[in-house]
Amino acid sequence: MTPRLIGSGVRIVDRPSGRSLGESALRAEVACVAAELAELPPGVLFLRAEVDLPSLLGYLGAFEAGRAVALLDPALAPGRLAELVRRFRPSAVIPAPTGDVPEGYHAREGRWVRRDPDGVAPHPDLAVLLATSGSTGKPRLARLSRSAILANARAIADVLGIDGDDVAPTCLPPHYSYGLSVLNSHLVAGATVVIEPSGILGRDFWDAVGEHGCTSLAAVPYHFEMLRRLDFDPVRYPRLRSVTQAGGKLRTELITEFDAKMRGAGGGLFVMYGQTEASPRMATMPAQRLAEKPGSVGPALPGGRFSIRHNDGSETTHPKITGEVVYRGPNVMMGYAEDADTLALGDRLGGVLTTGDLGYLDEEGFLFITGRLQRIGRVFGNPLSLDDLEQAARATGLGIDVVAAVPAEDKVVLFAEGIALEVCKAASQALGERLHLHSSGFDVRSIDAIPLLGSGKIDYQALTDRI
Structure with a gap:
């Protein structure tokens, strides 16, 4: 049945x-x-x-x-x-x-x-x-x-x-x-x-x-x-x-x-x-x-478990070791x-399931996600996490709240919702100074509204198509 x-x-x-x-x-x-x-x-x-x-x-x-x-x-x-x-x-x-x-x-x-x-x-x-x-x-x-x-x-x-x-x-x-x-x-x-x-x-x-x-x-x-x-x-x-x-x-x-x-x-x-x-x-x-643990997504669901995979393919559940998250369930x-x-x-x-996400476990088996293997851009040859770049743009103090970063050849384009041209220039400069790279590697652009998928997630492909 x-x-x-x-x-x-x-x-x-x-x-x-x-x-x-x-x-x-x-x-x-x-x-x-x-x-x-x-x-x-x-x-x-x-x-x-x-x-x-x-x-x-x-x-x-x-x-x-x-x-x-x-x-x-x-x-x-x-x-x-x-x-x-x-x-x-x-x-x-x-x-x-x-x-x-x-x-x-x-x-x-x-x-x-x-x-x-x-x-x-x-x-x-x-x-x-x-x-x-x-x-x-x-x-x-x-x-x-x-x-x-x-x-x-x-x-x-x-x-x-x-x-x-x-x-x-x-x-x-x-x-x-x-x-x-x-x-x-x-x-x-x-x-x-x-x-x-x-x-x-x-x-x-x-x-x-x-x-x-x-x-x-x-x-x-x-x-x-x-x-x-x-x-x-x-x-x-x-x-x-x-x-x-x-x-x-x-x-x-x-x-x-x-x-x-x-x-x-x-x-x-x-x-x-x-x-x-x-x-x-x-x-x-x-x-x-x-x-108590604001950066954690918690322990595995009942019946499931996490481990962390190293570059050599070995896995561990030891705390504080970062690698690719593997799930079994x-x-x-x-x-x-x-x-x-x-x-x-x-x-x-x-x-x-090898998730493609980077993270680590703490002493209680609570998982912390730190990034995504494939969400990487390069600025003048330097690999940078696009998720971290979005966070850095929000942290500039320039009023940037909704932002999406996509790779573009040897730079990164960051689309920020509803900001002025002078804020774009200031944000590019701030990111360059923070990451010790020339500001031209961070192309910050204003957009009326970030495009979304039906799920409410950011449509990164649509943004890539705009470059």
């Missing part, structure tokens, strides 16, 4: 339509969708997943029917979608986008359905495929098994204490692994999920938080920068007791500020660490210890998918 995501007592509130589905009604609708999906040709399903009820039912229906489903950004460029269709020959694309129907498909009931009844059957353990490149390059699809999805959802529900009394709004889209993780962890715990598509910076979103007594929020670093500007005060929402953060490193002053805000309101800030390849979360910092992906044939492959990683 296929393991289920829908826990006892779960409830879905679809705010745009005003519909409320309890456990029985939800299971009935999911069963109908599952029956429809089971009739489609063999192959992976492509679900263009919006923040809406049909997308949620489509995801759960695929899970219930045992159909592997790729959750795609509905804003994916037509050319990129066409290329994915060519590579993976999906059973169907749901819902069909506007434009020409691809060769070998026909439009039927709002979907593109493959004409050829024969196709590569995905591995029976495969449940979900998600794009993994995040904000920095060409996406790859991570193959996530049912057991990995469920193990991670249950571990998150355990460490956060999620139960039937919890109410979570849809802060992030389901095609983004963090957003899907929030959804999964509340579903398995039998909690309530409120579907509100306006996003965490929209007025309707905050109306929904108050109206439905939401108990938790999930946000990425950019959201915290914006919430600070909006003077977010959790006291206004009496039932709000936890805010979780993932999707990149949050600067220490914001951790301190939001930790104080949440504790002052009787709640907590939970800093988390994860990657899509881990279904996606690997660590959670206990809120009650955040002030039941939530690690099966491997990457490159085309339709690779969907049929079994587990290729054996529960071991």
Whole structure:
């Protein structure tokens, strides 16, 4: 029997339509969708997943029917979608986008359905495929098994204490692994999920938080920068007791500020660490210890463990030794998918994930992330961490809050939101002096708004394309 995501007592509130589905009604609708999906040709399903009820039912229906489903950004460029269709020959694309129907498909009931009844059957353990490149390059699809999805959802529900009394709004889209993780962890715990598509910076979103007594929020670093500007005060929402953060490193002053805000309101800030390849979360910092260790993402989730890999390939758990972070746990992906044939492959990683992140463990096994192996730029031949450069720009005292750094030949371009030309010049000079390199190596440019992905992460590729 296929393991289920829908826990006892779960409830879905679809705010745009005003519909409320309890456990029985939800299971009935999911069963109908599952029956429809089971009739489609063999192959992976492509679900263009919006923040809406049909997308949620489509995801759960695929899970219930045992159909592997790729959750795609509905804003994916037509050319990129066409290329994915060519590579993976999906059973169907749901819902069909506007434009020409691809060769070998026909439009039927709002979907593109493959004409050829024969196709590569995905591995029976495969449940979900998600794009993994995040904000920095060409996406790859991570193959996530049912057991990995469920193990991670249950571990998150355990460490956060999620139960039937919890109410979570849809802060992030389901095609983004963090957003899907929030959804999964509340579903398995039998909690309530409120579907509100306006996003965490929209007025309707905050109306929904108050109206439905939401108990938790999930946000990425950019959201915290914006919430600070909006003077977010959790006291206004009496039932709000936890805010979780993932999707990149949050600067220490914001951790301190939001930790104080949440504790002052009787709640907590939970800093988390994860990657899509881990279904996606690997660590959670206990809120009650955040002030004690503000730079840590916490210990590994139940069932998981961290080690640190040296340059020679050896691993250690000794404290204060920096190297590449390696994670082991039941939530690690099966491997990457490159085309339709690779969907049929079994587990290729054996529960071991080399993260590409740099970090170290302390004496208690709490993890500290210090950088990213691939987020490196060069200024006159000198390698520099782009993440550290962003932090250095904020620390200049010139009023730079939202900034994104991208490499450009033998210099680094830093896009800063809403600053004047004279501030750009002063920031370039300050960075040069701080790093003992000529200021021309730091090209600081003003931008009206940093481009974002649907997940709320900075779209570094879009910035690179502007250079």
